[in-house]
Amino acid sequence: MKALVAVKRVVDYNVKVRAKADGSDIELNNVKMAINPFCEIAVEEAVRLKEAGTVSEIVVVSVGEKACQEQIRTALALGADRGIHVEVEGRPEPLEIAKLLKGVVAKEEPQLVILGKQSIDGDNNQTGQMLGALTGMPQGTFASEITVDGDKLIVIREVDGGLQTLSLSLPAIVTTDLRLNEPRYASLPNIMKAKKKPLDVMSPDDLGVNITSHITQLSVAPPPERSAGVKVADVAELVDKLKNEAKVIS
Amino acid sequence: MKTLVIAEHDNVSLKPATLNAVAAAQVFGGDLDILVAGAQCGDAANIAAVIPGVGKVLCADNAVYGHQLAENVALLIADVAAAYDNVIAPATTNGKNTMPRVAALLDVAQISDIISIESADTFTRPIYAGNVIATVQSSDAKKIITVRTTAYDGAPAEGGSASVEAVDAVHDAGVSTFVSEEVAVSDRPELTAASVVISGGRGMQNGDNFKLLEGIADKLGAAIGASRAAVDAGFVPNDYQVGQTGKIVAPDLYIAVGISGAIQHLAGMKDSKVIVAINKDEDAPIFQVADYGLVADLFEALPELEAAI
Numbered sequence: 362m363k364a365l366v367a368v369k370r371v372v373d374y375n376v377k378v379r380a381k382a383d384g385s386d387i388e389l390n391n392v393k394m395a396i397n398p399f400c401e402i403a404v405e406e407a408v409r410l411k412e413a414g415t416v417s418e419i420v421v422v423s424v425g426e427k428a429c430q431e432q433i434r435t436a437l438a439l440g441a442d443r444g445i446h447v448e449v450e451g452r453p454e455p456l457e458i459a460k461l462l463k464g465v466v467a468k469e470e471p472q473l474v475i476l477g478k479q480s481i482d483g484d485n486n487q488t489g490q491m492l493g494a495l496t497g498m499p500q501g502t503f504a505s506e507i508t509v510d511g512d513k514l515i516v517i518r519e520v521d522g523g524l525q526t527l528s529l530s531l532p533a534i535v536t537t538d539l540r541l542n543e544p545r546y547a548s549l550p551n552i553m554k555a556k557k558k559p560l561d562v563m564s565p566d567d568l569g570v571n572i573t574s575h576i577t578q579l580s581v582a583p584p585p586e587r588s589a590g591v592k593v594a595d596v597a598e599l600v601d602k603l604k605n606e607a608k609v610i611s
Numbered sequence: 612m613k614t615l616v617i618a619e620h621d622n623v624s625l626k627p628a629t630l631n632a633v634a635a636a637q638v639f640g641g642d643l644d645i646l647v648a649g650a651q652c653g654d655a656a657n658i659a660a661v662i663p664g665v666g667k668v669l670c671a672d673n674a675v676y677g678h679q680l681a682e683n684v685a686l687l688i689a690d691v692a693a694a695y696d697n698v699i700a701p702a703t704t705n706g707k708n709t710m711p712r713v714a715a716l717l718d719v720a721q722i723s724d725i726i727s728i729e730s731a732d733t734f735t736r737p738i739y740a741g742n743v744i745a746t747v748q749s750s751d752a753k754k755i756i757t758v759r760t761t762a763y764d765g766a767p768a769e770g771g772s773a774s775v776e777a778v779d780a781v782h783d784a785g786v787s788t789f790v791s792e793e794v795a796v797s798d799r800p801e802l803t804a805a806s807v808v809i810s811g812g813r814g815m816q817n818g819d820n821f822k823l824l825e826g827i828a829d830k831l832g833a834a835i836g837a838s839r840a841a842v843d844a845g846f847v848p849n850d851y852q853v854g855q856t857g858k859i860v861a862p863d864l865y866i867a868v869g870i871s872g873a874i875q876h877l878a879g880m881k882d883s884k885v886i887v888a889i890n891k892d893e894d895a896p897i898f899q900v901a902d903y904g905l906v907a908d909l910f911e912a913l914p915e916l917e918a919a920i
Contacts, residue, residue, distance in 0.1 A: 377874060378739040387743060399856075455711070456720050479856060484738050485723045490681065490711035499682050499786040502708050505849065515790065519849045520704040521803075521858070525678070526790040533786075539839065539856065540849060575720035579733065579746045587881055590902035592893075596915040599887065599905050607885045607902065609807070609864040610831060610920060 362472035362509075362531070364407040364416045367462055368400040368436050370429040371482045378482075380581040387581060396432040399477025401439075402537040405544040406507065407475055408440035415509050416473065418442050422465050424449055424458045430560065437555035438547035444560035445469075449572060455483075457572050459491035464568025466496055471532060473514070478503050478536040489536035499529040505540040612641030612731065615669075617688060617700035617710070620647060620655035622677075627804040628701035630765030633662055635758040636699045637766060638728040642666045646691055646778075648684050650677030656775045663771035671778040678789035679705050685712035686782035692717060692753065702757035702859075703803075710757050719751035726762035740855040740878040760803060761861035761882055795848060802851070805834035807864045808883070810853055811846070812838035812876075814869020814890065814909055818846040823913040824868065830920050836860065836880075838870045854879035869909050872897030889913075 372378055373395040379388050396404075410416040421441040423429040426449070433444035447461045466474065479486035493500040501507065501516030505524065508515045514529045519538045547555070565572050593599045603610045614636045619626040629645075636643050643664055647656040648671040656670035669691060675683045692698050692713065700706035702724045714721035725734040726744070733748045734756070802808065809824050809831070821835065828835050836858070837851040853860055855878035865883035870876060872888070872895055880886070881900050888901035891908050898904040905912060 372739070374875070378742045380743045387739065454720055456715060456718075459715060481855070482739055484740070484855065485711075485721070486707050487711035487714070487721050487723060490708065491715035491721075493682070494685060494712040494715035497784070497786070499784070500708075500712070502681070503704060518704075520792075521850060522794040523792065523848060523850050525792040527680070528788045528790050530786045538849075539843065575749060575751050576722065577748045577750070579748055581738075581743045581745050584737065584741055584744050584881075587886075587900045589899045590886075590904065592898070592904045592906060595907070596905065596912055596919055599903055600916070600919045602903050603864070603885070603887070607864075609885050 362416055363418045363420065363469065364410060364473045364475060365466065365469055365471035366403050366407045366419060366421045366436065366441060367474070367476045367488070368404065368421055368423050368432050369397040369477070369480045370394055370423065370425055370432045371397045371480050374398055374481055380583050384580040384582055394428070396435050397477050397480045399479060399537050401544045402539070402541050403475040403477050404436045404439050404441060405542045406537060409542060410509070411440065420445060420469055420471065422447065422462065424453060424461050426450055433560060434555050435547065437558045438552040439545065443558055446560060446562045447568065448562055448564055453572060454574065454576055455485050455487035456491055456575065457570070458488050459495055460570045461565060461568055462492050463495045464570055473532065474498070474534045476534070476536050478538055489534050493534045498532055498534050500534045500536070501527055501529055502536040503538040504535050505538050507535055612639055612697070613695045614639050614641060614643050614697040614699060615692060615695040616643065616645045617698065617706065618645050618647045618655065618659055619701050619703055619705055620649060620652065622649045622652040623654045625655055625658045627765055627801070628703050628760045629659070630662070630768060631760035631763045632699050632701040632758050633766040634763040635725070635728065636697070637664060639697055639731065644669060646671065646688065648676040648687055649679070650674045660773040660775050661769050661771050663767050665771055665773040667773050668775045669778045670775050671780065673781050675781055675783040679709065680787050680789065681709045681712050682784035682787050683782050684709050685716060686784060687780060688713045689716040690780055690782065691778060695753070697754045697756060699756045699758055701760050706757045710755055714755040717753060717755065719753050719755055720749060721755045721757065722747060722749055723757050724759045725756055726759050740874050741881070742874065759859055761859050795850060799828060800832065800834050802834040802836055802853070802858050803860055806862050807831045807833035808836050808860050808862045809833045809866040809868065810836035810838065810870060811841055811868050812870030813840040813844065815841060815846055821847055826917045827913065827920065830917065838876045867897050867901070868913065870897055871895045872900065
């Protein structure tokens with residue numbers, strides 16, 4: 362079966378992002394960019410399914426400005442077969458990304474679509490579910506294990522109370538949680554090979570989507586500062602402070 | 612203005628998160644109704660009906676909604692939402708699973724994980740693991756919202772007497788079925804609702820050592836949490852994880868034990884009222900947010916702490 366994996370270019374997870382002093386936006390100058398960690402897990406899962414013989418072809422897609430071709434190349438180096446870049450300026454909202462992905466799904470007809478459960482920039486946690494609604498496909502969100510069983514996909518999901526197992530009809534959508542796998546590193550030969558793999562560029566027009574905006578970011582601000590407190594010398598002092606100063610235990 | 616709150620429940624009782632979402636919904640003013648979708652969920656609907664300020668409880672009681680399958684429940688909510696200006700769910704794994712599907716069915720955006728309602732169309736929400744708070748304005752006529760439960764104290768649970776109306780619509784997408792679930796049974800309070808949380812990190816070294824936290828948790832009536840590192844290492848199950856992509860907690864007292872304090876963990880607990888950190892590395896970032904820091908070997912400090920409280 363064919364797998365479609367969506368990846369997003371985001372600020373590297375090690376970077377501590379700050380609001381600009383005037384509150385107009387995030388400070389993104391000279392910030393290291395990378396593939397969203399959950400998307401990396403999505404690529405890895407597709408590659409493992411291909412290695413197991415379940416998946417025959419992996420198509421990786423990214424929606425964004427031209428620079429996100431770097432992240433598509435990263436995914437190709439990790440083992441995806443070909444790439445699709447849907448070129449969009451600015452920061453498209455999850456609903457618009459889902460509409461574009463629906464267009465790609467219509468062209469590619471994958472049996473399995475794997476996305477990260479959220480991107481670590483907007484922290485929205487929406488795109489996979491929205492793609493499910495738009496295509497009518499079932500969804501296994503926050504997946505920690507997936508198994509293809511005939512024409513069904515068995516998904517173990519991380520939910521508030523523990524783990525839930527669902528059986529989904531294929532084609533289906535999966536969004537990855539942290540424990541689904543541990544992504545590999547791309548080897549140098551594979552990084553070189555990835556440069557020669559096919560990468561198509563499409564526009565929203567090609568996919569019949571007219572990008573609109575529903576949400577305007579008015580301003581950004583740092584969260585309330587939390588000042589460091591005091592160091593206590595020992596457990597006795599700690600308990601004393603908690604009882605008599607903070608009054609949180611009795 | 613009419614607002615619909617999506618109840619978080621287990622068919623027989625309401626989860627506390629519902630009351631946090633009700634508190635957020637009350638900020639809008641106007642009419643407030645609650646939707647309880649489930650199977651044999653009449654008890655949960657009756658409990659929702661005594662929340663003060665609720666106009667009516669819509670009860671969609673059908674096997675197809677039994678395990679909150681997103682494909683079915685989203686079709687139901689999108690159907691019921693026609694009569695409302697705002698639809699609000701708590702940002703639990705259920706809310707996160709279902710509500711974006713609802714939004715897409717209605718061709719509107721979802722505003723995720725809000726922490727304040729500034730006006731009928733303007734909200735604040737944390738982005739970038741809570742390092743930035745964004746103020747966002749929605750241009751959609753209908754607002755689909757998930758609310759961070761720690762941002763709102765729960766509304767009162769009793770004192771009202773709303774009517775319960777049955778919703779007969781049966782939406783079965785027929786593409787997903789529930790197989791099983793492994794739900795941890797615990798006498799301790801729920802992590803997201805506990806007034807005291809004690810969490811362990813990589814420094815705990817193994818799952819057995821979490822027993823050192825249990826005695827303290829029992830004495831304080833605390834829930835037990837963990838950092839991602841401890842969950843990834845298999846010390847404790849996934850539902851213990853506190854952080855950007857795990858559970859968000861804001862108890863009166865948060866005790867971080869053997870947790871270094873990566874920004875992804877801080878994102879899940881830094882709104883706690885009092886933070887205690889116990890770590891043998893005095894340079895651990897956790898101390899930068901802790902009200903009380905104890906530089907000590909946790910294997911010595913924890914038994915002492917248990918004995919002292």
